Amino acid sequence: MARFGGDAVSVRVVPRSVALSGGFVVVIVAAGVATLTTGDYSIPAGDVVRALLGRADGGTDFVVNTLRLPRLVTGLLVGAALALSGAIFQSVSENVLGSPDILGFTTGSATGAVIVLLVLRGDATQATLGALVGGVATGAAVYLLAYRRGLAGTRLVLVGIATAALLNAVNSYLITRATLADAVTAQVWLIGSLNSRGWEQVRPLAVALVVLVPIGVYQGRRLAYLELGTDTAKALGVDVERCRLTLVVVAAALAATATAAAGPVGFVALTAPPLARWLTAAPSPPLVPTALVGAALVTVSDLAAQRLFAPTQLPVGVATAGIGGAYLAVLLVRQRRSA
Numbered sequence: 001m002a003r004f005g006g007d008a009v010s011v012r013v014v015p016r017s018v019a020l021s022g023g024f025v026v027v028i029v030a031a032g033v034a035t036l037t038t039g040d041y042s043i044p045a046g047d048v049v050r051a052l053l054g055r056a057d058g059g060t061d062f063v064v065n066t067l068r069l070p071r072l073v074t075g076l077l078v079g080a081a082l083a084l085s086g087a088i089f090q091s092v093s094e095n096v097l098g099s100p101d102i103l104g105f106t107t108g109s110a111t112g113a114v115i116v117l118l119v120l121r122g123d124a125t126q127a128t129l130g131a132l133v134g135g136v137a138t139g140a141a142v143y144l145l146a147y148r149r150g151l152a153g154t155r156l157v158l159v160g161i162a163t164a165a166l167l168n169a170v171n172s173y174l175i176t177r178a179t180l181a182d183a184v185t186a187q188v189w190l191i192g193s194l195n196s197r198g199w200e201q202v203r204p205l206a207v208a209l210v211v212l213v214p215i216g217v218y219q220g221r222r223l224a225y226l227e228l229g230t231d232t233a234k235a236l237g238v239d240v241e242r243c244r245l246t247l248v249v250v251a252a253a254l255a256a257t258a259t260a261a262a263g264p265v266g267f268v269a270l271t272a273p274p275l276a277r278w279l280t281a282a283p284s285p286p287l288v289p290t291a292l293v294g295a296a297l298v299t300v301s302d303l304a305a306q307r308l309f310a311p312t313q314l315p316v317g318v319a320t321a322g323i324g325g326a327y328l329a330v331l332l333v334r335q336r337r338s339a
Contacts (some may be wrong), residue, residue, distance in 0.1 A: 017280045024292040028076065031299040034330050035072050036064055040305065066198070074197040074261055075302050075316065076295045077205045081258035083294020084216055086269025087276070087285040088251035091223040092244055099269040100255035103160025106200045106266075107167040108138025109259035113173050114186050118178045125200070127189070128260045135256025138163065140280065140307055143248055190263035192317025194302050201261045208257040216250045217287050219243060225285030265317050267324020268294050274327075297323070 036048045041063055043051075050056040051064035086099040093103075100106050112134020115271065116122040146159040171190065175183045222243050225233040233240050255269065271286060272294040279293075280286045303318035 001072050005306035017282065017286050020276070021292050023290050024289070024296045027296045027313045028292070028299055031296070032072055032076075035299070035303050036068050036308075039068070040219065040311065060255050070202050071194050071302070072199045072299065073196050073202050074205065077202065077209055078194075078258045078262045078265060079272070079296070079298030080273055080291040081205070081209060081212075081254040081294075082265065082268040083276075083290045083297075084213065084249040084287060085254040085258070087287060087290045088216060088220070088223070088247050088254075088270070090091075090273050091226060091285050092247055092251075093154075094226075095154070095157050096274060097270070098157050098160075098272075100251065101264065101266050101269055102164065103157065104142060104162075104164030104167055105126070105139050105160075105252050105255045106133055106259045106264040107164045107171070108141075109135035109256050110190050110264045111170055112137070113189060113263075114174050117186050118174050118182050128201070128204075131260035131263075132208035132256050135259055137161060138167070139248065139252030139256070143245070143252075176293070181247075188315065189263045189314040192263040192320070193315035194262055195313060195315065197262065205257055205261045208256065212250050212254055212257075213291075216247070216254070219246050220285065220287045223247075232282045263315075263317065265298060267321055267327065268297055269311050270325045271324055306327035 009281065020152075033045065033048075037043050037045055041062055043063060047056055047060050048064055051061045052069075054061070056064070082100070089100055089103060090096060090098045092098070109131040113127040113131040115134070116127045116130030120126070120130075130256075142156070142160050142163050145163075146156040148155065171186075175186055178186065222233070222238050225238045226243065233243075257267070273290050276282075276286055276290040276293045280289055297319065298316060301323065302316040305314040305316050305319045
């Protein structure tokens with residue numbers, strides 16, 4: 001570990017975290033190259049570069065810049081947002097299950113989108129807005145219900161699980177009352193998919209991350225103190241409740257914007273933070289490596305979903321669910337052995 005800077009600004013550099021981040025950047029670049037060059041219409045890497053520079057023919061430019069690149073960028077941003085949200089929630093709740101998909105935040109976003117699609121008869125753009133509103137509203141409701149003279153992690157998890165179960169019931173009811181075509185549309189969205197994603201999904205997601213990530217990283221320096229317990233954090237000078245509220249708002253907004261862009265891509269927020277912490281051996285959540293792990297997880301999963309079952313393209317949520325299920329199984333085995 002090395003420190004750089006003067007008295008006013010101090011930057012800590014952990015070689016293991018830097019090496020891990022570099023490794024996942026390589027994974028992301030490799031997956032990105034494979035995504036842009038392979039598929040039903042294979043494109044040489046040189047033509048992809050020319051398309052990115054605006055010098056390719058019309059057909060290549062359309063495939064690269066209109067079909068494949070927005071999908072790739074959306075997956076990167078969604079993975080990073082969900083991973084950061086999961087890291088914050090797991091640290092605040094002091095529970096490895098404290099991720100936005102377990103706590104009901106992504107389910108709330110899904111409920112907002114389903115209401116727009118099936119009840120209000122809105123289009124895809126309006127469903128995105130509904131997902132954002134639903135996620136934020138669910139986050140506010142869970143926080144208020146869990147707050148009792150402070151925010152206890154166990155209570156937050158229990159309230160979130162109950163809220164997720166209730167919202168899942170609402171989603172199921174709405175789908176059973178819809179027509180077959182509308183039900184299929186809603187169900188595909190509920191799985192989580194990057195199919196047909198364009199720049200209209202990338203722009204608001206990128207703006208949200210530009211605003212939220214710096215706040216989360218700045219407040220994330222206090223996550224290690226929060227994990228020591230409320231009393232210890234207060235003794236170290238941390239305004240615990242205000243810090244927790246800020247972090248919960250940031251994490252809920254990250255989960256809501258990611259879900260609004262791609263649907264509820266499951267288990268990324270659950271698996272990426274523990275994996276990053278295990279690989280870096282960090283005592284507190286390493287937010288930058290965590291974001292890279294999440295981005296790599298979604299990008300590689302989407303590439304596998306596209307190519308392994310071609311010509312059928314599975315939603316990315318199917319692939320991440322398989323990874324998440326395996327992680328939960330490993331977690332249960334470890335808990336059993338430790339008990």
